[in-house]
Amino acid sequence: MNVSELIAETLKAAGTGPVFGYPGDPSVEFLEGCRKVGVDFVLGRREGTAGLMAEAWGMLSGKPGVALSTLGPGSTNLVNAVANAYLDRTPMIAISGQIDTKRQPTFTHQVVDQHALFAPVSKYVASVAPNCAGQVMRKALRVAAAPRPGPVHLSTPADYVGAEVLDSDITLPPSGTVHHGLTVVGDQSPQHAIRQAKRPLILFGISAMQSDAGPEIVALAEKIGAAIVASPMAKGTVAEDLPLFAGTLDMACNDLMWDFVNGADLVLNIGFDAVELIKPWTVTSQVIHIDCVPNTDQIYAADIEVIGPVKEAVAALTDDLESQSGYDLSDVNTHRADLQQAFDAGRVSGVMNPSDVIRTAQGVVAPDAIVTTDVGSHKLLVGQGWRPSGPRKLLMTNGLSSMGFSLPAAIAAKIYAPETEVICFTGDGGLAMVQSELRLAASMGLGIKVVVFLDQSLNRIELKQMARQFASTGTVIEETDTEKMAQSMACNGIVVETETALAEALGSDTGNVPLVIGARISPRQYEAQF
Structure with missing residues (x-):
């Protein structure tokens, strides 16, 4: 057994689910190890979004989600997702390839000190070496899941991933609640x-x-x-x-x-x-x-x-x-009663308001639906107004609160629970950061529904500019043709301007094809709310 096969076997034994990532040269052996032992690999469109998928998997399953990147720019791209999991208290195992150990002391091309890079946003950082692979994996699983849960980061040097394991013991740490006195x-x-x-x-x-x-x-x-x-x-x-x-x-x-x-x-x-x-x-x-x-x-x-x-x-x-x-x-x-009235404060007649989108969706989607929400003004309304049917049915990032979370999270949710309806709430700014992942959702036949709050601005920041009587500088998002964008990603797309049209779109059966619903809203309600 080589190091990559041991890592894959350990992850499979622990039931961590698929590996989400974007590979590079040092990942070739690991990908083969995953294939040989039957661990699925999901190719995200960049390391950061793959990491957010892994985080969402950890939120849903309670077990560490697994993310993979290559060295250099791959690992630096992964940092944001690891930091997200760290402050969202979500278990994760992040794995990054690294240059071979012989060249690490002096070589500079694409080389960063990964331990120093990830240590501030990880509970544990280590390299997986042939003489300690089993021990490191056991510790990684235990540390990631221990209170407070969070990410660990493992480096896999290029000359180690295919090397024969000297420490091949696959022994999982204990799990579950420890019963003891208070x-x-x-x-x-x-x-x-x-x-x-x-x-x-x-x-x-x-x-x-x-x-x-x-x-x-x-x-x-x-x-x-x-x-x-x-x-x-x-x-x-x-x-x-x-x-x-x-x-x-x-x-x-x-x-x-x-x-x-x-x-x-x-x-x-x-x-x-x-x-x-x-x-x-x-x-x-x-x-x-x-x-x-x-x-x-x-x-x-x-x-x-x-x-x-x-x-x-x-x-x-x-x-x-x-x-x-x-x-x-x-x-x-x-x-x-006062809370419900405050939730509707600022509604503008004759147009669709943000609170209308949430209320309409709540009345149409399946009661057990998994809902994900991105970061922005709409998240604050979803966070107050959405009523999930149980725990782990509303996924959001509220620790680091990184924009771009919702779509990767929805993809992970649909992979995790393929028979469950999955609804993604996002803003046009958040979607712009990660919209390439729609192509992944389409290629995997994940029939998620993505509701985009179309207001053509970074509203949270624009409101702060307005409060100071500043011009909207650097906060305007140019309108994108939602339908054409969706079609270019092999998805269906529609723009709606009324609650009736939104309800029809959310209630439609799109099978295994993702549906992007651009909900054109008036941002004036945000002004009254925030």
Whole structure:
């Protein structure tokens, strides 16, 4: 067995799924190793988008997504996707080819120090060598999945990838939840603080979603009368039609949501990662931190920390508490009505508005659809307004928040769940960065539907220019013929200007051919919203 075959065999044994990448000279042996052991390879149109596909795979599966690049410009192109996974707390194994070890000390053509390049945005960096290949792969899998999950980066020098393995042990690290006692830090017990609260609020986040702690969160909320607020990447962990659900933090209707959170007299941050905060933490009420890692970020202060498996921690608290009244449901209902009104604020009659696109899509697509959203003004509305049917049904980047995420993520989602409807929301700016991947979707027969918010601008930046009374300099996107662009990529394309036309397009059966829907919207609602 050579090094490449061992890497491929380990990935297959771990069930990491396909490798997404763009190969080069040092990748030839690895591609052959993948072919021989039956690991699929998906050829992205550039390393960065392939890496975003791998990230989305990690979001969906909970296992590391795998990305491949070549050396030099291939590895530098991959950095953004690795950084995205790092701040989105998503497991990933990124592999980059490298020049042979004999020439590394002195050769310069296409040579960068990959360890130095990836170390700031990776949990672990290493080279896979013949005498330690098995050990490195085992560590890479364990580190990527350990709390907080994230990417590892492996370099594969050209003279190693085809070399015979001296360390050929394929032993997978343990997986699943480790059951052990909880650690409580603070001057008082969390149970005492909860019993004293009249208006407790639960803010749950990425770790709660990754721990599948939704049922436990609902049970605790119902027992103590806690209002429930989601972080954007964790949406779907708790059903949003529950009476106690009060919305999503730091998306659209932001001021209203922060006012509601500030109205609580106790906030339980359950698996909440402050990496998702767009606005500074302004809550002055007591906070209890409940997560599998301590509150070392200190972006918010917590007088009490409960550290351990999230599901166990929440269940243990629930068992130790008596029922209490908590929030008056009428207060939550009033807030929800205000939230819906705020979501529609700024609608312009006679044209299609961004909120109309989201509402129309929600009413047409399958209830179990997987939805991806890009970065921009539309993401803030999707993040507040979309109601996913469960966890991992709405994919977004909200840590690094890199534009261009949504289309690669939708491609990965359709490969992961081919029988599930996949809808991609993106802006014309975000699509312009990655639209070549439409050709990949078409060649693979992935019948995704791509809804493009057509406003011909980088709206988030243009709004900031408007606020300062500056001209729209460098923020205007020239209009592209959506239909012709889609056709050039072997996709179907249509431009719609009404909700009826949008509903018909989303409800149409396009089989295995991707459909690009240009939704022509008025950006004036964004002005009122943001």
